[in-house]
Amino acid sequence: MPWPLQGAKKVQEAVNEPQRTTIYLLHDVIKDRVSKGVGFRLRVPSLRINQGEQIALIGESGSGKSTLLDMLAFVLQPSSAGAFRFRTGEDGNPVDVVDCWLHARQNRLGDLRKRHIGYVMQTGGLLPFLSVRDNIGLSRNVLGMKRDGTVEHLAEMMGIAGHLKKLPADLSTGERQRVAIGRALAHRPAIVIADEPTASLDPFAAEKVMSLFLSVAQEFNSTVILASHAWRNVKELGLRRLFHRTTRSKDSKLTETVISG
Amino acid sequence: MIAYKFKILRLATRDYLHEWPMSVCFVLGLAAVLGPMLVLFGLKFGIVGAMTDRLIEDPANREIRPVGSGRFEQEWLDSVRRKPDVVFLVPRTRSIAATIDLISAKVSRIVPVELIASGQGDPLLEAGAPLPEGFDHVVLSRSSANKLAVSAGDVLDGSLARRFQGELERVHLPLTVVAIAPEGAFGRDGAFVSVRLLEALEDFRDGRAVPELDWSGQPADGRRSYPGFRLYARSIHDVAGLRNAFAAIGVEVHTRAAQIETVQRMDRNLTAIYWAIAAIGLVGFSLSLGASLWANVERKRKQLSILRLVGFRTRDIIWFPMVQSLFTAMLGWALAVGIYYATALVINSMMSDQLEAGQQVCRLLQIHYMIALGLTCSAAVIAAGLAGTRSARIEPSEGLREI
Numbered sequence: 083m084p085w086p087l088q089g090a091k092k093v094q095e096a097v098n099e100p101q102r103t104t105i106y107l108l109h110d111v112i113k114d115r116v117s118k119g120v121g122f123r124l125r126v127p128s129l130r131i132n133q134g135e136q137i138a139l140i141g142e143s144g145s146g147k148s149t150l151l152d153m154l155a156f157v158l159q160p161s162s163a164g165a166f167r168f169r170t171g172e173d174g175n176p177v178d179v180v181d182c183w184l185h186a187r188q189n190r191l192g193d194l195r196k197r198h199i200g201y202v203m204q205t206g207g208l209l210p211f212l213s214v215r216d217n218i219g220l221s222r223n224v225l226g227m228k229r230d231g232t233v234e235h236l237a238e239m240m241g242i243a244g245h246l247k248k249l250p251a252d253l254s255t256g257e258r259q260r261v262a263i264g265r266a267l268a269h270r271p272a273i274v275i276a277d278e279p280t281a282s283l284d285p286f287a288a289e290k291v292m293s294l295f296l297s298v299a300q301e302f303n304s305t306v307i308l309a310s311h312a313w314r315n316v317k318e319l320g321l322r323r324l325f326h327r328t329t330r331s332k333d334s335k336l337t338e339t340v341i342s343g
Numbered sequence: 344m345i346a347y348k349f350k351i352l353r354l355a356t357r358d359y360l361h362e363w364p365m366s367v368c369f370v371l372g373l374a375a376v377l378g379p380m381l382v383l384f385g386l387k388f389g390i391v392g393a394m395t396d397r398l399i400e401d402p403a404n405r406e407i408r409p410v411g412s413g414r415f416e417q418e419w420l421d422s423v424r425r426k427p428d429v430v431f432l433v434p435r436t437r438s439i440a441a442t443i444d445l446i447s448a449k450v451s452r453i454v455p456v457e458l459i460a461s462g463q464g465d466p467l468l469e470a471g472a473p474l475p476e477g478f479d480h481v482v483l484s485r486s487s488a489n490k491l492a493v494s495a496g497d498v499l500d501g502s503l504a505r506r507f508q509g510e511l512e513r514v515h516l517p518l519t520v521v522a523i524a525p526e527g528a529f530g531r532d533g534a535f536v537s538v539r540l541l542e543a544l545e546d547f548r549d550g551r552a553v554p555e556l557d558w559s560g561q562p563a564d565g566r567r568s569y570p571g572f573r574l575y576a577r578s579i580h581d582v583a584g585l586r587n588a589f590a591a592i593g594v595e596v597h598t599r600a601a602q603i604e605t606v607q608r609m610d611r612n613l614t615a616i617y618w619a620i621a622a623i624g625l626v627g628f629s630l631s632l633g634a635s636l637w638a639n640v641e642r643k644r645k646q647l648s649i650l651r652l653v654g655f656r657t658r659d660i661i662w663f664p665m666v667q668s669l670f671t672a673m674l675g676w677a678l679a680v681g682i683y684y685a686t687a688l689v690i691n692s693m694m695s696d697q698l699e700a701g702q703q704v705c706r707l708l709q710i711h712y713m714i715a716l717g718l719t720c721s722a723a724v725i726a727a728g729l730a731g732t733r734s735a736r737i738e739p740s741e742g743l744r745e746i
Contacts, residue, residue: 155652157651157652188657189656189657189658192651192654192655192656192657193654195652195654196653196654196655197654201652207645207649207652208649209354209358209646209649209650210358210361210646211354211357211358211360211361211362212354212357220653221653221654223350224347224350224653224654224655225654226347249361265653
């Protein structure tokens with residue numbers, strides 16, 4: 083398998099390269115959740131993500147990975163934040179995400195997400211009534227982008243070129259995940275956020291899909307933020323790992339996870 | 344922006360078609376409630392409509408005549424005729440004097456007939472048919488026309504007798520049949536004639552002279568008064584009012600006000616019952632439609648979240664369930680109208696032998712279909728709008744994590 087090794091090498095170079103634009107800048111971002119009398123708190127004292135980075139967030143399920151990803155994708159409002167800025171491109175001014183949430187400017191966040199972010203969900207999240215081609219092309223379609231063969235190119239790279247006319251129901255789970263990855267990348271977003279994209283796959287397929295994902299993201303120059311509970315699979319891919327620590331209060335009423343990097 | 348909205352509509356349509364078994368269920372569910380409601384309303388409208396039509400159409404229901412005989416002067420009758428709720432009024436002469444013996448050339452027998460005062464706008468006669476005018480025109484009732492074997496255009500010989508100055512005297516006058524009255528206008532042997540002819544016949548029998556017909560006798564004495572009149576109210580709703588007005592000035596009249604009131608009360612009660620049923624049906628219909636559409640939006644929450652994730656605006660996402668609800672509303676309505684048509688056809692053909700031509704027991708007007716469509720679409724839009732707004736309000740991440 084030449085792909086993942088090649089990809090890993092490139093990633094290593096990218097991380098070492100200086101003077102990268104900072105895309106995300108977070109300070110003291112907190113999200114509180116209460117469920118069945120037990121409180122969960124996710125705290126991010128400090129997090130900086132630069133353009134082109136490939137970042138892995140490793141941890142057991144329930145450790146708050148999805149919560150952080152959802153906040154980074156602007157689909158979850160932080161409970162409080164010292165700073166939460168988002169910037170794309172070198173000339174763009176940073177957007178104050180907290181401000182947008184506080185002033186109910188969700189359409190602004192929606193526009194940012196639409197243009198700059200691709201999201202891969204744990205299980206597909208494909209629209210059952212659209213063909214594979216239309217599912218991949220959905221984000222391009224929303225943005226009104228022209229058909230330039232990107233969808234077909236992606237399908238080719240993801241090994242699903244033969245399924246373009248099929249509906250998601252006719253695909254295997256692994257194939258559906260590839261379609262989902264294709265959709266997240268089709269509009270060439272600056273950032274791709276993937277929440278356990280291979281969790282529903284068997285280990286062999288998972289490895290293959292993960293390496294495909296990272297190498298295609300690499301080719302599309304997308305920053306990757308990836309959550310996974312299996313470090314073993316991503317260790318050799320050379321991603322930057324975020325640190326996290328989970329503590330539980332003595333009465334078990336509060337679980338706090340601190341993520342930084 | 345329009346292209347963008349159009350994308351949502353297209354996606355909603357594709358989803359609706361893709362999920363056709365589900366869509367069919369929603370449409371059937373809607374039609375199952377709306378169809379019977381249309382039939383129910385059609386029956387109410389048809390039956391009550393036919394009943395009211397019959398009431399209004401039968402002029403006998405609008406007739407008012409004085410009980411016994413009185414003394415009514417021409418001026419007073421004229422003032423009554425001018426009332427807005429009176430459409431027809433002619434004076435009557437004494438009924439004992441209002442007969443004549445008729446002989447036709449075709450039948451060798453004398454047919455005595457009652458004479459009925461008539462004139463312009465007589466509700467018992469066909470509108471537009473020739474009227475009995477002057478001293479030589481008659482409109483025969485069906486039964487007298489049959490007995491005399493005559494039709495319009497034939498000429499009859501009318502004769503009457505009096506005992507004057509001790510001698511029996513009989514006069515003859517030619518009468519042209521200008522028309523035959525409709526069935527039911529007058530049940531016995533009778534003839535509609537002008538008031539002037541009736542006055543002449545009464546004068547002759549009273550021994551007075553009728554110069555117009557060269558009948559000799561004593562000269563007329565003073566003002567004429569009439570023992571009665573034929574009056575028709577403008578509508579059945581005016582009958583009771585006129586009766587009360589006559590009673591107030593001491594004129595007792597015979598009307599069908601009691602029967603009219605019975606039918607009107609029945610109409611009101613029936614209408615109330617129908618509306619009660621319709622209201623319950625409408626509430627049930629709105630709830631069932633709302634519930635199924637709401638359930639549909641709940642079911643679609645994950646898809647709606649995905650659409651938001653790929654960048655559709657929250658506000659526009661509501662169009663997705665809205666369009667689908669409108670599809671359901673319109674298809675369900677169309678199916679319900681189909682159900683109604685089939686049912687109405689069966690009901691009407693079952694009852695056809697008891698109905699007059701063109702009459703229908705189950706009947707709806709165009710506007711009723713439109714009202715049904717409007718109500719259905721409004722209910723659909725409201726239900727989908729509320730449910731859609733609710734699902735748009737939850738954070739997209741919540742919808743995404745649902746399995």
